[in-house]
């Protein structure tokens with residue numbers, strides 16, 4: 391079976407509280423985007439994991455595809471498989487690529503072994519793999535609260551908008567990004583927010599990570615400013631960075647200088 395784990399962007403993100411377990415509570419709006427990896431799962435007599443595309447750091451045991459397989463093996467004693475991951479989504483990018491691979495591995499194995507589990511039933515497995523992971527079980531806009539893993543569907547469609555995502559060729563550690571933020575109690579009414587026209591979002595939505603990361607990485611603010619200069623209706627950093635995205639009402643040409651970066655642009659489905 392072949393699957394296409396997609397990336398996400400955070401349209402806005404507020405860090406509201408430091409928790410006693412070291413994590414942070416947040417309020418964020420996740421939106422699925424079609425920058426995707428390729429995941430192939432085939433039955434095999436022993437467990438195998440191979441990769442191609444972008445190089446993934448870390449031992450096999452730390453890979454989220456392997457960890458997703460092990461969780462279902464422990465719970466349902468599933469047979470071994472060969473997982474091949476062709477990595478396309480940049481890492482340390484705030485695009486949730488590893489979390490998406492994990493969620494799609496859970497769904498793929500569930501289907502392959504006909505496990506009696508709905509996507510909702512997979513949430514507890516996803517929560518063990520990462521805060522972002524549960525979002526990828528559902529292909530729609532969602533509000534994430536608590537660690538980002540408690541989800542509420544949001545009636546928001548950006549279909550037909552032209553999206554530009556720019557990964558400036560350096561990643562940012564999620565853990566370090568959280569360490570640099572001072573949480574602020576804030577309540578966001580996302581439904582009310584998204585009832586307003588896209589071109590007004592820049593006045594009322596923000597990503598708390600930008601305040602601490604933009605001074606440390608001036609290139610990020612430059613890319614965001616450039617997206618607005620190109621006519622973006624809304625531009626922001628995704629998650630804990632380093633990807634900056636812009637939403638446009640029509641197709642735009644990317645600057646020549648961005649050829650040095652990894653970019654994705656296209657109409658949202």
Ligand SMILES: C[C@](O)(CO)[C@H](O)COP(=O)(O)OP(=O)(O)OC[C@H]1O[C@@H](n2ccc(N)nc2=O)[C@H](O)[C@@H]1O
Nearest residue numbers: 412413414489520521522523537538564565568629630
């Ligand atoms: C920045 C976001 O991408 C926004 O969607 C996510 O909050 C990050 O989610 P993730 O990559 O799945 O993160 P995890 O693998 O769960 O955690 C990585 C590290 O980030 C920090 N972390 C993560 C999520 C959260 N709500 N609070 C945290 O403080 C913790 O230091 C944790 O050790």
Ligand SMILES: Nc1ncnc2c1ncn2[C@@H]1O[C@H](COP(=O)(O)OP(=O)(O)OP(=O)(O)O)[C@@H](O)[C@H]1O
Nearest residue numbers: 448453454481482483484485486487488489491564
């Ligand atoms: N399947 C995987 N694909 C990519 N990275 C993985 C995977 N499994 C584990 N990792 C580890 O996770 C790290 C972060 O990768 P990921 O793509 O999830 O980053 P990210 O986009 O910054 O995540 P987030 O948006 O959740 O902050 C990688 O550097 C790698 O060591």
